[in-house]
Amino acid sequence: MAAVAVVGAQWGDEGKGKIIDLLAQEADVVARYQGGNNAGHTVVVDGKTYKLHLIPSGILYPGTQCIIGNGVVIDPFVLWDEMENLVQQGVDISGLKLSENAHLIMPYHRVLDKLEEAHRGDKKIGTTGRGIGPAYVDKVGRIGIRLGDILDEAFLTELLEVILPQKNKEIQFYGGEPLELGKIVEDYFQIGQKLAPYITDTSRLLNEAIDVGRKVLLEGAQGTLLDIDHGTYPYVTSSSPIAGGATIGLGIGPTKIKKVVGVVKAYTTRVGEGPFPTELHDEDGEALRNIGAEFGTTTGRPRRCGWFDSVMVRYAVRVNGLDTLAITKLDVLDQLPKIKICVGYKLPDSDEVLTEFPTRLNVLAKCTPVYEELDGWQEDTTSAKHLEDLPMAARRYLARISELVGSEISIVSVGSDRRASLKLNSIF
Ligand code: GDP
Ligand code: IMO
Ligand code: MG
Numbered sequence: 001m002a003a004v005a006v007v008g009a010q011w012g013d014e015g016k017g018k019i020i021d022l023l024a025q026e027a028d029v030v031a032r033y034q035g036g037n038n039a040g041h042t043v044v045v046d047g048k049t050y051k052l053h054l055i056p057s058g059i060l061y062p063g064t065q066c067i068i069g070n071g072v073v074i075d076p077f078v079l080w081d082e083m084e085n086l087v088q089q090g091v092d093i094s095g096l097k098l099s100e101n102a103h104l105i106m107p108y109h110r111v112l113d114k115l116e117e118a119h120r121g122d123k124k125i126g127t128t129g130r131g132i133g134p135a136y137v138d139k140v141g142r143i144g145i146r147l148g149d150i151l152d153e154a155f156l157t158e159l160l161e162v163i164l165p166q167k168n169k170e171i172q173f174y175g176g177e178p179l180e181l182g183k184i185v186e187d188y189f190q191i192g193q194k195l196a197p198y199i200t201d202t203s204r205l206l207n208e209a210i211d212v213g214r215k216v217l218l219e220g221a222q223g224t225l226l227d228i229d230h231g232t233y234p235y236v237t238s239s240s241p242i243a244g245g246a247t248i249g250l251g252i253g254p255t256k257i258k259k260v261v262g263v264v265k266a267y268t269t270r271v272g273e274g275p276f277p278t279e280l281h282d283e284d285g286e287a288l289r290n291i292g293a294e295f296g297t298t299t300g301r302p303r304r305c306g307w308f309d310s311v312m313v314r315y316a317v318r319v320n321g322l323d324t325l326a327i328t329k330l331d332v333l334d335q336l337p338k339i340k341i342c343v344g345y346k347l348p349d350s351d352e353v354l355t356e357f358p359t360r361l362n363v364l365a366k367c368t369p370v371y372e373e374l375d376g377w378q379e380d381t382t383s384a385k386h387l388e389d390l391p392m393a394a395r396r397y398l399a400r401i402s403e404l405v406g407s408e409i410s411i412v413s414v415g416s417d418r419r420a421s422l423k424l425n426s427i428f
Contacts, residue, residue, distance in 0.1 A: 002258035003031075003216040004427055005243045006326075008223030009262035009316035011270040012241075013296070013303065015328030015413060016263045017041025020057040020219050022411070022421050023261075026428055028214035030058030031067035031206055033249030034239035035221030036105060036135065037078045038128040040297025044416040048089075051297055054079050055086065055096065056219050062092045065209070067202045070101035071239065071249020073135040074147060075110075076191040098195060099202040099251075100148030104188070108167040108179055109134040115174035125235055126272030128298050136238035138163075147199055150192035157185050203251025210256050215428050218246040218257070224316040225270075232361060235274025243320040261427060262322040262407065264313055266330045266397075269303040271296050275365040278306035278342045292332040307371065309342040310404035315357035317407045324425065326411035327398060330390075331420070336376040339397060342369040343404060374400065381414045387424055 006023065008014045021043040024030050037053040044050075045060060052059070054074060056066040068074065079098075086093050109131030116134070117124045127133060138144040143163045150156050160181055168178035210216055222241040225231045230242055239245065243260045247253060267288055270276045279285070285305045288294065294303035316322065333339055344353035345367035358364045377391035384390050390398075390412075402409050410425040 002256050003210055003218050003252065004259045004261060005218040005220065005246045005257050006261045006263060007220035007243050007320055008241060009264045009313050009320070009322065009325070010223045010268055011225045012223040013040075013269055013271065014223060014263040014265045016220065017043045017052060017057040018328065018413060018416060018418070019261070019263050019326045019411060020217060021045070021060060022418055023217055023427055024058035024061055024064060026215055027058060027064060027217045029065040029067065029206065029209045029216045030056040030219055031069055031202070031216065031250050032056045032072055032219045032221065033069045033246045034071040034241060035237065036073040036130060036132050037075050038130050038132045038237060038298060039221035041221070042297055042416065043418070045418050047417070050086075050089070053082060053298065055082055055093070058217060058219075059086060059091060059093060059096065063095060065095045065097060065205070067206060067250070068096075068098045068102060069202055069250040070099040071245060072099070072102050073105050073132060073139070073239075074098070074102050075105040075130065076147070076150070076188065076195060080191060080194060096198050097200050097202050097205060098147055098198045100146065100199050102147045103135055103139045103144040104147060104150065105131040105135045106145060107184060108164070108171060109138070111171055111176055111179070112167070112174075115171065115176050119174055124273060126274075130298075133238040145188075147192070147195070150188045151196055151199070153185065153189045156189060157181070160184060206250055206252055207256075210252065218250065220246070224320060225312060227319075230319045232274050232364060235272065259323045259427065260320050261324055261326055261410065262313075262316055262320060263326045263328060265328050266333055267292070267308050268306045268312070269294050271299070271301050271303050275361065276304055276306060277345060277364070277367045278309045278369045279304050280306045284336070287336070288332060291335070292329055307340040307342055307369070308401060309369070310401065311342060311345060311355060311357050313401075313405040317405050322407050324410040324427070325402070325405070325407050326413065327401065327409055328413040330394060330398070330412055331380075331382045331414040333376065333397075334381055335378055337378060339374050339376050340371040341374065341400060341404065343372045344370040346370055372400075382420055384414055384422055386422060387412070
């Protein structure tokens with residue numbers, strides 16, 4: 001049995017947490033491969049809500065091994081809080097394993113994230129302010145500090161003696177206050193001691209699990225259009241949420257991934273800045289935000305809302321090689337009389353309809369959507385268990401999405417709770 005990757009196919013917050021939790025019922029291992037505590041994954045079980053930022057959404061099943069891979073950037077204090085919170089809620093976290101090669105978010109990353117955003121002015125990205133971008137910059141710049149490094153106080157001091165003066169210069173360039181070396185060493189060495197029992201070579205663990213036939217889920221954070229290479233650059237995050245990122249972020253070969261599942265919301269949302277062709281500024285957008293409770297899990301910001309964009313999701317099918325889709329939040333559309341799907345884009349002063357997602361940001365920013373309108377179903381779908389339980393118009397909507405984006409659908413979600421799910425095809 002090889003691994004199954006689960007990725008976001010839009011701009012994040014597609015409901016990955018809910019779908020991973022659902023699939024984790026059958027899995028032995030769940031491994032997160034990129035991002036950091038910019039992510040907010042919500043899992044609802046029997047009315048109880050868990051908000052996860054770093055720990056994989058398989059943690060709620062006792063005995064499931066949950067890996068945070070080398071591709072994740074870890075804020076060790078946020079991670080420790082999350083671990084303690086779960087334990088307080090009675091969750092068994094003994095299956096948690098952390099890659100010794102995962103890079104750390106350092107205090108100067110958080111400071112620089114905010115200073116750089118302020119410096120960009122009206123060109124700001126709208127980051128989560130958690131230090132994610134600056135941490136990945138240092139990783140690529142070869143001046144990052146990894147989880148394994150903080151277990152050795154002398155080695156950590158040696159690294160910071162070179163890195164911190166450089167970071168302090170950057171902070172001062174933006175008018176910020178320099179940070180003190182001694183305190184950082186002390187704080188990070190101490191938290192390293194607490195995390196030490198969980199730190200290991202996770203690539204080895206994961207490959208062994210795959211080789212003996214365990215069922216493994218690879219958990220993506222963010223979404224395809226936030227990918228550093230394939231997203232709406234520069235309004236993206238600094239890692240690779242697409243399926244290809246899983247091999248690098250976990251140390252497994254691409255041959256080990258047997259299936260890629262794309263999580264797709266039945267409409268579109270985005271947090272932060274950047275172009276969004278189907279964004280609604282009217283009462284339909286308000287309705288989606290209110291009914292869908294579209295407020296960020298991490299920052300509480302209202303999410304921008306709009307109609308389903310099949311051009312964008314077809315692009316996500318392509319760059320991830322999606323085999324199948326999990327469609328979430330279908331129930332949010334339950335009461336709408338009419339529902340629109342974007343089937344193409346138009347540019348000003350041209351009659352041509354674009355049906356491929358433009359990769360140049362200044363082109364995308366000028367695109368206006370071409371819509372197809374479908375009848376709504378105006379019926380409650382939240383207790384549906386099988387495709388046949390859904391109203392005909394809802395089935396038509398799903399079939400049209402599947403046809404337009406070129407992928408079959410395996411899961412339909414009709415509520416935040418684990419049980420509010422229709423499994424159409426098996427994933428493992
Ligand atoms: P993630 O970042 O992709 O894991 O998604 P988030 O957890 O940030 O946002 C998805 C939100 O929608 C969460 O509050 C979920 O509890 C909720 N949710 C997930 N699936 C469904 C669904 O099918 N219906 C409804 N109404 N809510 C859902
Ligand atoms: P999950 O995993 C939605 C967005 C931010 C901002 C951009 C860059 O819950 O789907 P960053 O702090 O990463 O440098 O911010 O990316 N963003 C997300 N939007 N869901 C997320 O994660 C996100 N993580 C980052 O709003 O626009
Ligand atoms: Mg989220």
